[in-house]
Amino acid sequence: MNNNVFDADLLIIGGGINGVGIARDAAGRGLKVVLCEKGDLASGTSSASTKLIHGGLRYLEHYEFKLVRAALSEREVLLNAAPHIVRPLRFILPQSPGVRPAWLIRIGLFLYDHLGGRERLPGSGSISLTGSAYGAPLNPSLQKAAYYSDCWVDDSRLVALNAVGALERGATILTRTQCVHAEPDENGEGWQVELLDHRNDKRTQMHVRVVVNAAGPWAESCLSNVIDGVRATAMRLVRGSHIVVPKMFDHDNAYIFQNPDRRIVFAIPYERDFTMIGTTDDDFNGDLDHVTASQHEVDYLIETSNRFFTRPISKDDIVWTFSGVRPLLGGSGDQAKEVTRDYRLDLQKAPSGSVALSVLGGKITTYRKLAEQAVTKLDSVFNTAGKAWTATAALPGGDIADADIDSFIAKLAMEFPWLPDDLLQRYARAYGTRIRVVLDGVANINDLGSPFCPGLYECEVRYLVTHEWAETAEDILWRRTKLGLHAEQTTTVRLQDWLNAHADSFGTASQDAKGIA
Secondary structure (H helix, E strand, O other): OOHHHOOEEEEEEOOOHHHHHHHHHHHHOOOOEEEEOOOOOOOOHHHOOOOEEOOOHHHHHHOOHHHHHHHHHHHHHHHHHOOOOEEEEEEEEEOOOOOOOHHHHHHHHHHHHHOOOOOOOOOOEEEEOOOOOOOOOEOOOOOEEEEEEEEEEOHHHHHHHHHHHHHHOOOEEEOOEEEEEEEEOOOOOOEEEEEEEOOOOEEEEEEEEEEEEOOHHHHHHHHHHOEOOOOOOOOEEEEEEEEEEEOOOOOOOEEEEEOOOOOEEEEEEEOOOEEEEEOOOEEOOOOOOOOOOOHHHHHHHHHHHHHHEOOOOOHHHOOEEEEEEEEEOOOOOOOHHHOOOOEEEEEEEOOOOOEEEEEEEOOHHHHHHHHHHHHHHHHHOOOOOOOOOHHHOOOOOOOOHHHOHHHHHHHHHHHOOOOOHHHHHHHHHHHHHHHHHHOOOOOOHHHHOOEEEOOEEHHHHHHHHHHOOOOOHHHHHHHHOOHHHOOOHHHHHHHHHHHHHOOOOOOOOOOOHHHOO
16 A cells, blocks of 8 residues: 555544544654644543543442553553643542441452552551541541542643644644544545634545544544444443532642442642532533533532531532533443443444544543554554554653652752742643743743733743644633633633734644645
8 A cells, every 4th residue: 555645644533632642642653643623622521521540449339440450550650751740649538427338448449559550659548537637627427538549630731742742743733623524435545534624614635544533522423424434333421510619628638528329529629729529420412512510510519518518618609610521331221420431442444444443432541541552453554653652751841850740840940040939830730841941031030921810921822822732712721721710801801812913923833734635
């Protein structure tokens, strides 16, 4: 087969965590990769997770030992690959009467400690809540708790960094660009695809060898309505919603609560001044482009918070809600909370022989392994593809000595003594070693440019537009950063006006599809 007749080896549909993970892995193996995303990177489920890299303690109840083991192993990999955006987090699990007995939790935590080759995270244990800082904000009836460790992750930045890593290895990342049709070649050697750039309604034709459907909750629709000649697979769509309220406790640990219905809800320190509470598991049949928390979900999370915390909250305390839809592998007869979070890589051939790969299911924790397996699965098509490589490779900005973020920040404080500590901390934990790219040409506080809101300066905005595909105020305030939580309502308008006025004054990471064909 003559590879020169193809515009790309892979066209990946979907700019969520699985899509960008596959793009980075494949580009690093020498394949010519194009990824298209109809909106912004991580604008769907991948920015609406509970922001955890975790094994899934509750999955042990359903005997999903293989899934838990794989996820626990990935914790260690991602801690080393991205110590700036992935950090250890301890969880306090109060013993709730009438739910799971203490002996069952002890067994579960023993397995959790030993299934996944834990190296850097501390082991589990038990504590008394009475008179402790961990018990102070809780209902006094909660007297004992277990604890264990997992990891927190900035999920939307994880997506952006994988996209940057893919770009640096030669991939083309097309945001605001939708694959509207993929038709197999009659000779079975690839696909004719049509892309639509939503910014200018321009259509581009491409010829690619393999189409990868990584559209997340849109995967079933993509198989039914976009990719010709393949069968659709029914997915179980489940909405998970979160509420964000002013912080409920003064320590840096998180809580995991057991509700009487046996569902679990997390309460996690969030963006310094807030607590994030979630998630829910409700079947979803609505518009995937407009996913919001239902009143039932909000009431459920408020009720959960008030069951466990002494300080009551109401709807008036909520500063933000966000929701994402998880595409799960499971039938309609199961309860949503019991449906597996595992994934399947579905390799299909059109009648002509053209190959398409669909990613079905999955969770953010195992995205790297999923991507590795997806590209390896295509070895039969790409005989020259290189070997798997991402298990030991740092993500952009993650090449921090010994993955020691605290030592790294201490050195940055000496390198940039003029930078306020809170800004230094945020830059370091968002950009890692790429902070020097963000601050290129910046010698003092005035060089950061005008502020749009506390902590957001022109310098960072330029970086996000130039290097991370940010185009709108929403991209910047709610995905590349979470500064929207600290901004006034007028900030969005001011920032968008500035972006519009300066759209042609500096380069962007976005690449026009005309350079591919």
